[in-house]
Amino acid sequence: MKQVAIGIDIGGTNTAIGVVDREGNVLYELQPQLPTPQKKENPNMTEKRSDELCAGYVTELAAEVRVAIETVKKINPDIQVMGIGIGAPNANYYRGTIEVPANLPFVGVINFANLLQAKLPEINIIKLTNDANAAALGELIYGGGIGMKNFVMITLGTGLGSGIIVDGDLVYGQDGFAGELGHTTLVPDGRLCGCGGIGHLEAYCSATGIRRNVFEILAKTNNSESPLANVPYNDMTAKMVYDAAEQNDPIALEVFKYTGELLGRSLADTVHYLSPEAIFLFGGAAAAGDFIFKPTKESMERYLLPVYRNKVQILPSGLKAGSAAIVGASALVWKELDKI
Amino acid sequence: MKQVAIGIDIGGTNTAIGVVDREGNVLYELQPQLPTPQKKENPNMTEKRSDELCAGYVTELAAEVRVAIETVKKINPDIQVMGIGIGAPNANYYRGTIEVPANLPFVGVINFANLLQAKLPEINIIKLTNDANAAALGELIYGGGIGMKNFVMITLGTGLGSGIIVDGDLVYGQDGFAGELGHTTLVPDGRLCGCGGIGHLEAYCSATGIRRNVFEILAKTNNSESPLANVPYNDMTAKMVYDAAEQNDPIALEVFKYTGELLGRSLADTVHYLSPEAIFLFGGAAAAGDFIFKPTKESMERYLLPVYRNKVQILPSGLKAGSAAIVGASALVWKELDKI
Numbered sequence: 089m090k091q092v093a094i095g096i097d098i099g100g101t102n103t104a105i106g107v108v109d110r111e112g113n114v115l116y117e118l119q120p121q122l123p124t125p126q127k128k129e130n131p132n133m134t135e136k137r138s139d140e141l142c143a144g145y146v147t148e149l150a151a152e153v154r155v156a157i158e159t160v161k162k163i164n165p166d167i168q169v170m171g172i173g174i175g176a177p178n179a180n181y182y183r184g185t186i187e188v189p190a191n192l193p194f195v196g197v198i199n200f201a202n203l204l205q206a207k208l209p210e211i212n213i214i215k216l217t218n219d220a221n222a223a224a225l226g227e228l229i230y231g232g233g234i235g236m237k238n239f240v241m242i243t244l245g246t247g248l249g250s251g252i253i254v255d256g257d258l259v260y261g262q263d264g265f266a267g268e269l270g271h272t273t274l275v276p277d278g279r280l281c282g283c284g285g286i287g288h289l290e291a292y293c294s295a296t297g298i299r300r301n302v303f304e305i306l307a308k309t310n311n312s313e314s315p316l317a318n319v320p321y322n323d324m325t326a327k328m329v330y331d332a333a334e335q336n337d338p339i340a341l342e343v344f345k346y347t348g349e350l351l352g353r354s355l356a357d358t359v360h361y362l363s364p365e366a367i368f369l370f371g372g373a374a375a376a377g378d379f380i381f382k383p384t385k386e387s388m389e390r391y392l393l394p395v396y397r398n399k400v401q402i403l404p405s406g407l408k409a410g411s412a413a414i415v416g417a418s419a420l421v422w423k424e425l426d427k428i
Numbered sequence: 429m430k431q432v433a434i435g436i437d438i439g440g441t442n443t444a445i446g447v448v449d450r451e452g453n454v455l456y457e458l459q460p461q462l463p464t465p466q467k468k469e470n471p472n473m474t475e476k477r478s479d480e481l482c483a484g485y486v487t488e489l490a491a492e493v494r495v496a497i498e499t500v501k502k503i504n505p506d507i508q509v510m511g512i513g514i515g516a517p518n519a520n521y522y523r524g525t526i527e528v529p530a531n532l533p534f535v536g537v538i539n540f541a542n543l544l545q546a547k548l549p550e551i552n553i554i555k556l557t558n559d560a561n562a563a564a565l566g567e568l569i570y571g572g573g574i575g576m577k578n579f580v581m582i583t584l585g586t587g588l589g590s591g592i593i594v595d596g597d598l599v600y601g602q603d604g605f606a607g608e609l610g611h612t613t614l615v616p617d618g619r620l621c622g623c624g625g626i627g628h629l630e631a632y633c634s635a636t637g638i639r640r641n642v643f644e645i646l647a648k649t650n651n652s653e654s655p656l657a658n659v660p661y662n663d664m665t666a667k668m669v670y671d672a673a674e675q676n677d678p679i680a681l682e683v684f685k686y687t688g689e690l691l692g693r694s695l696a697d698t699v700h701y702l703s704p705e706a707i708f709l710f711g712g713a714a715a716a717g718d719f720i721f722k723p724t725k726e727s728m729e730r731y732l733l734p735v736y737r738n739k740v741q742i743l744p745s746g747l748k749a750g751s752a753a754i755v756g757a758s759a760l761v762w763k764e765l766d767k768i
Contacts, residue, residue: 178735187735238602252701254594254601261594261703262578263739271733272697275616283733357612361592361701363601393611393623395518395527399603 089168092160094153094211095418097219098124098176100191105152106414107160107169110422112230114411116160122152130193138195142203150207171213173420175222175413176200180264184216215420219243219413221258221267223405224251225423226416227368228258231406238364241405242269242355244373247282248290248297252362257423270294274354293351295326295373301343302329314339330376344379351380352387359388359396370405370412377404429508432500434493434551435758437559438464438516440531445492446754447500447509450762452570454751456500462492470533478535482543490547511553513760515562515753516540520604524556555760559583559753561598561607563745564591565763566756567708568598571746578704581745582609582695584713587622588630588637592702597763610634614694633691635666635712641683642669654679670716684719691720692727699728699736710745710752717744 092115097104102121106114125141133141153172161167178189184201186194201214208214217225224241227233233241237256243249248270252259259266270290271283278287279300291297302316302324311317314337319328332340355367373380385402392400407415432455437444442461446454465481473481493512501507518529524541526534541554548554557565564581567573573581577596583589588610592599599606610630611623618627619640631637642656642664651657654677659668672680695707713720725742732740747755 238606254599255597257595259594259702262705263703263735265735266578266701266703268700268733272700273693273731276693285731285733353613353616357697358701360608360612361606361698362599363603363606365602391613391625393608393625395603395605 089166090164091168091170093170093418093421094156094172095222095414095416096149096153096172096174097222097413097417098174098186098192099219099413100124100177101126103149104414105149105156106411106418107156107167108415108418112226112407112415114415115163116156117411117414118152118156122148125193127191127193133193133195135195138193142194142198142200146200146203146207150204153208169211170425171215171421172204172208172211173222173417174200174204174214174216175219175417176216177218178265179216179218181215181217181221181258181260182264184214186216213421213424215424217258217260217264217420218249219416220249221251221260222416222420223249223370223407223412224253224267224416225258225419226407226412227370227405228253228256229419229422230415232366232368232403233406236365238362239366239368240269240358240362240364241368241370244294244369244371246294246296248294253364254362269354269358272354272357274350289351289354293347293354293373295371298326298329298343298347298373299324301346302339305339305342305346309339309342311339316340326373326376330379333376333379341379344376345383347373348380348383348385349387352384352389353391355384355388355402356391359392359400363396364400366401366403368403368405370407371409374404375409429506430504431508431510433510433758433761434496434512435562435754435756436489436493436512436514437562437753437757438514438526438532439559439753440464440517441466443489444754445489445496446751446758447496448755448758452566452747452755454755455503456496457751457754458492458496462488465533467531467533473533473535475535478533482534482538482540486540486543486547490544493548509551510765511555511761512544512548512551513562513565513757513764514540514544514554514556515559515757516556517558518605519556519558521555521557521561521598521600522604524554526556553761553764555764557598557600557604557760558589559756560589561591561600562756562760563589563710563747563752564593564607564756565598565759566747566752567710567745568593568596569759569762570755572706572708572743573746576705578702579706579708580609580698580702580704581708581710584634584709584711586634586636588634593704594702609694609698612694612697614690629691629694633687633694633713638666638669638683638687638713639664641686642679645679645682645686649679649682651679656680666713666716670719673716673719681719684716685723687713688720688723688725689727692724692729693731695724695728695742696731699732699740703736704740706741706743708743708745710747711749714744715749
């Protein structure tokens, strides 16, 4: 028998579903992805309507899981499905719930694992966590974290997510919600964060933070020569900053230097908390390579107590960008099997 | 047989030695304490002289451990010594070493557990960690952390130490040195910390930090009425600020409010990392009770993401101030026995 796990990533727009083997190979991936129910299409939700919407979504999801299983079994009849891992916003690992999600149309606390289990009674393991935690488990099971006991995963996307591995397992904390480094205070009295907080790491060092850094530095320097000075705020992407940096644009180079300085200071704090072997960076902003890794590493080292210096690697994630979400989610299953 | 553990706390001035039972009762404590070799009496150390000094100290320590064991055995011949736990600066749990200690006259990496084991071959367990980590284990084994799986211990003394409990065990990190929250950056471009860093939590919220807060606020307000305005910098203690606060001195009240605001912001970061059940405060500054706990809790809640609010307790340590150091160190032994 060939053991596989099903990985599901519930994003704000679409839900990705895939079948992944123990080595992290994706044997099947649903294309196109399943649309996630949209908040903007469902204003003024009542609990009843939310429950109906969620029930319909779970039914679709279960049907697609069956399609996924049947498809891989056609290619290899010896497939054994070990469980389902789900990455979702505000997912509670302990309770199998999605709780008061900001970007989903659902209301209150959804017993998501139970709802899906009711539709798929033959599946033995159904586990949820948030997407950054799932990515950290993916790194541990399939990626650069294989063989490591202590590391931190930072996902640099629209937001800044994180997952903490201590002694070979994810840190969930008392309630399943540990690892929100993006909402630690980096600059007191600083920028407004998407969450409503002030000066959070996410407001400076996510892909969105990089965009904000561009405009802060343009405002400071008044450099009209930079190609970045011709792009409206809403169109600016981390990729544009990377392309400009490749052309030695001084604004783009300064943006990465500034971002790295701040991220490095925050990661020094991370090291003072956890003394990890490595910190992995994942996501669009991490694709900027040395432009972001070099100033981040230099800054981190400068802020570390001597006892920690030159011990902690900052590494690019070993997960493939395209499939990382379902691969990370599927890792929940193997981790759970390890615990039994 | 009655099982006991020996706790040793190597302080900068003296070394405390005690015998502790599984419930945290101190059955014996060496009085007066054993003097710790002094850095100022041993300038310009060579490695050879450091080794000699350390060997002499370990010999004295082993002799006092034997006295301790004999003394408790005279009272109860059925005593069984399960091991020795040691709290020491820059102690490495994994290697049993004391590494490049700033406040001890020793040079380089001292294989302390091995040196003591050679003198006390009949002892099965000899484990070291730093004093704040030992305090966290003490809280877990004997104190307010009994039954908790996830909490953080903060020791507010001359410095600010910390120990992190995740999933029922201490977080040591890759190298045994995890949990230095005192040296995370609280105020970028802020005060000089004792370690040479800038704006660290320790420079604001330790007993020393409270002293500095007094003088910062006196400088700001120019309040000559406060009794604190008559105390030289070098004489100011957290206790004096507490006494003044009890008399409703506005400077003292403002100092605690300011200290709590900053400590609370930092502890909110701690919650975003670890989502603990509780944060314990220990040490002189924690003795200020509501003066420090109330503004700290209010500030922490204000900085928390909604998902964490009203979930995390800030509690006074359940360890007795006088014996906490040896009791904490002795907890290393019971924790080690749990792992076997």
